[in-house]
Amino acid sequence: MIHHIPIERILFIDIETVPGSGAWEELSEPEQILWDKKTKFQRKDEISAEEFYSERAGIMAEFGKIICITIGMLEKNDTLKIKSFAGDDEKKILLEFGEIFNSPRLKDVILCAHNGKEFDFPWIARRFLINGIMPPVPFQMFGKKPWEIPHIDTMELWKFGDYKSFVSLELLAHLFGIPTPKDDIDGSMVSSIYYIEKDLQRIVDYCEKDVLTLANIFRRMRQEDLLKRYINLD
Template identity: 85%
Template sequence: MIQNIPLERVLFLDIETVPQAGSWNELSETDQYLWDKKTRFQRKDDVSAEEFYDRAGIMAEFGKIICITIGMVEKNETLKIKSFSGHDEKKMLQEFGEIFNSPRLYNVILCAHNGKEFDFPWIARRYLINGILPPAPFQMFGKKPWEVPHIDTMELWKFGDYKSFVSLELLAHVFGIPTPKDDIDGSMVSSIYYIEKDLQRIVDYCEKDVLTLANIFRRMRQEDLLKRNINLD
């Protein structure tokens, strides 16, 4: 039962991603060819590879991470939050990876919404692409499913119903948690990053998602909502 999981061991996590380039014309011919080939069967017949490029932010081979936000619960029922963000993805990933050298994060349990399908593999893939070994919690090769210390709130909500998809926003609504989508949503991140050049707005959005994620997990455990505190040491 999830009530038996030590809450102080859970690292709540969310990432924000964008296409590697701000526009189709900035891509090399090779990248354009491979994107066309990769997405050929995902696009409708009347949608070109160029028109479909705004979806590149959901594929680790063609996107990049611009923000990782984490949160951990303190004894006083406060969620302490820390964000890693920037235009230099490799530097950001290196800084994020350093937190796992802390004794406090020994045997940490990762938690994200749709994390097993998106956040966790995305992070691991981008580490490898940047020539860095992924931190230990993201290395799953050779492990049995029950040996992987990952929690996915979407998976918890499915109760074995693998046809079902539920958004973080919808779960927040049904649990009576203030919505994290009060400013932007995921579809706007790329334009805010490349056109408005407002990275801080994206960081704020990611931090709200982590607080919402932690509170959804709390509600699933029949526990009260958490307060937010920035700067996790």
């Protein structure tokens, strides 16, 4: 039962990702060909590889990049401490993020994200490898039994074994009476805000709201009160 998990051991996490290049023309010819091959069966006949790139490259780890990782951990006084790793240099983001796992407190950490098992956790691990870095131990799953993997996924918790069900973080927030994290932007806007508006801070703010919302959803699932405050460590 999730009630028995020490909440101080949980690392709440959210990432924001964008296409690796701001425009199709910036891709090399081999990259364009590989993208075309990878997405051939996902695209409708009337959608070109170029059009599909701007729409979907930001959710595929092979063709996208991470521009923000936000983490949050609870203190015993029910204060959520939040920290973000963000910028244009993905490798720098990953190196700085990876360093936190050297902390004694994170020796037996449990990762928690919404749809984390399908998105955040594998995305992070893949981008570590692509950047020539070994993923931190909590992201290494080879050879582990399912119950040995220290991951919590609030979407999975909500499914209760129903594999057909998908629920957004925004909808769960509404159901549990939690302020929406989408009061400014949503995920579909991140790429244009990054490449066109060049407003990274707005994306970071959005990511931090998601982590606060995630922590509150997890608390609601445990029938606990909402967090009264959080501290940004940046």
